[in-house]
Amino acid sequence: MGNGVIIDGFPSMEEIKKANGWPTEKRFAKGPVAIAECVQEIPCNPCEGACPSHAICVGQPITNTPQVDREKCTGCGLCVAACSGLAIFVIDKTYSETEATVSFPFEYLPLPEPGDKVEALTRGGEYRCEGTIVRVMNPKRNDHTAVVTMAVPKEYIDDVRTMKRLNAPKEETVFEPVIPDGPIDDDVIVCRCEEITAGEIRKAVREYKGESVTEIKRRVRAGMGLCQGRTCGKLVTRIIQEETGKKPNEILPSTDRPPVRAVTFGELAGAKEGGCGDE
Numbered sequence: 324m325g326n327g328v329i330i331d332g333f334p335s336m337e338e339i340k341k342a343n344g345w346p347t348e349k350r351f352a353k354g355p356v357a358i359a360e361c362v363q364e365i366p367c368n369p370c371e372g373a374c375p376s377h378a379i380c381v382g383q384p385i386t387n388t389p390q391v392d393r394e395k396c397t398g399c400g401l402c403v404a405a406c407s408g409l410a411i412f413v414i415d416k417t418y419s420e421t422e423a424t425v426s427f428p429f430e431y432l433p434l435p436e437p438g439d440k441v442e443a444l445t446r447g448g449e450y451r452c453e454g455t456i457v458r459v460m461n462p463k464r465n466d467h468t469a470v471v472t473m474a475v476p477k478e479y480i481d482d483v484r485t486m487k488r489l490n491a492p493k494e495e496t497v498f499e500p501v502i503p504d505g506p507i508d509d510d511v512i513v514c515r516c517e518e519i520t521a522g523e524i525r526k527a528v529r530e531y532k533g534e535s536v537t538e539i540k541r542r543v544r545a546g547m548g549l550c551q552g553r554t555c556g557k558l559v560t561r562i563i564q565e566e567t568g569k570k571p572n573e574i575l576p577s578t579d580r581p582p583v584r585a586v587t588f589g590e591l592a593g594a595k596e597g598g599c600g601d602e
């Protein structure tokens with residue numbers, strides 16, 4: 324079941340099926356197929372351009388959740404490494420009589436090797452069963468994200484989505500907070516929805532003495548886009564922090580609003596819009 328991405332930090336099966344759909348057993352029986360588990364309406368679409376078979380569609384607006392055309396998908400796995408949210412998996416239920424494979428993105432070193440026995444974990448990081456590494460791919464275009472393929476007993480394949488790190492620290496390890504190693508460059512786009520750079524936000528903090536996320540939003544529109552600041556809010560806070568020396572908990576967050584979407588006359592008239600492959 325699960326409580327969903329907002330509460331648990333990973334999507335529930337219900338959320339995935341609603342946002343991205345799920346392959347039929349008939350499709351699973353044909354061989355490997357990609358499953359996007361990307362349930363939030365964020366401005367993101369590298370998966371769409373990464374697929375050589377044009378099987379993934381985000382379309383317009385860019386906050387649509389991705390849809391996989393299962394008939395076009397060959398299960399090649401290129402979208403797994405290309406997904407910036409590490410939210411795409413390839414499932415092969417035809418691997419053997421008793422086992423199925425899951426291909427997942429993996430960004431820890433050392434990488435496992437084919438034949439390794441590892442601990443197979445659920446979306447939430449819980450141990451589910453033993454897994455066997457079948458393949459490790461390092462696509463050139465995304466060489467910091469390996470695509471690891473792991474075989475597990477078929478009954479666990481809908482749950483298992485990653486493996487335990489080979490050099491995972493002990494449970495009691497306390498992590499130090501990661502300190503960013505320098506300010507964000509001025510020309511980096513921080514708010515992707517409104518295309519606002521770090522330099523513009525910095526200028527708003529300096530010139531208008533903007534010391535809260537809402538003030539910056541009103542000055543330069545960062546946070547007013549389709550995702551309503553879900554993507555850029557933390558970075559805006561970080562820039563205010565860098566410029567003012569305030570602690571993050573002293574910087575007032577943005578006032579949350581329900582997502583607002585522009586509605587075209589075509590949509591009001593019932594015409595479908597924004598789908599990939601629309602004429």
Ligand code: SF4
Nearest residue numbers: 374396397399400402
């Ligand atoms: S697995 Fe390959 S064919 Fe299928 S959606 Fe991903 S990139 Fe496209």
Ligand code: SF4
Nearest residue numbers: 361367370406407408
């Ligand atoms: S690249 Fe990944 S996170 Fe971005 S829209 Fe596609 S599936 Fe979602």
Ligand code: FES
Nearest residue numbers: 514515516548552
């Ligand atoms: S990135 Fe969406 S509103 Fe800023």
